Amino acid sequence: MKKRPITRNGYERLRAELAFLCRFVRPRVIEDLSHARSFGYKASNLQYFAARERQALVEGRIEDLRRKLSLSEIVVGQQFGTIAVGFGAHVQVENLDTGCSSIYQIVGPYESDALSGRISIESPMGRSLLGRRVGEEITVYAPGGVRSYRILAIFVS
DSSP states (O other): OOOOOOOOOHHHHHHHHHHHHIIIIHHHHHHHHHHHTTSSOTOHHHHHHHHHHHHHHHHHHHHHHHHHTTEEEESSSSSSSSSSSOTTOOEEEEEEETEEEEEEEEEOSOOOOOGEEEEESSSHHHHOOOOHTTTTTEEEOOOOOOOEEEEEEEEEE
């Protein structure tokens, strides 16, 4: 399988979530399941079925995080600096339709969160921004429609 890029902070966030689930949440869910099991395996034992469902959700998330971590490759530094947009850069863009300005960080697909200002390099906006320079205008063909942006600044952190 192909390795996916991830920032060091994104990798640490995923590892911290995995550790929290394994150390604290999983034992609590197993304890709840054991307690619910003491009431019997009857079809009327809704507490048991709810505990099994919680266990399945937690185990699924743990496996998902392990898979993401195993497929991730930490990318350190940025090859373009502040000349052009690259992986890990913060980019200030202006929406040409509304005039609103936003700052986004270009990150890997496993750590993207548009509400927090982290967009994936695989997203339509991320692909449009890569390699572009300050002052350039881009057109993003997204599922929500076509939008135009101007790159105002590039920051490297």
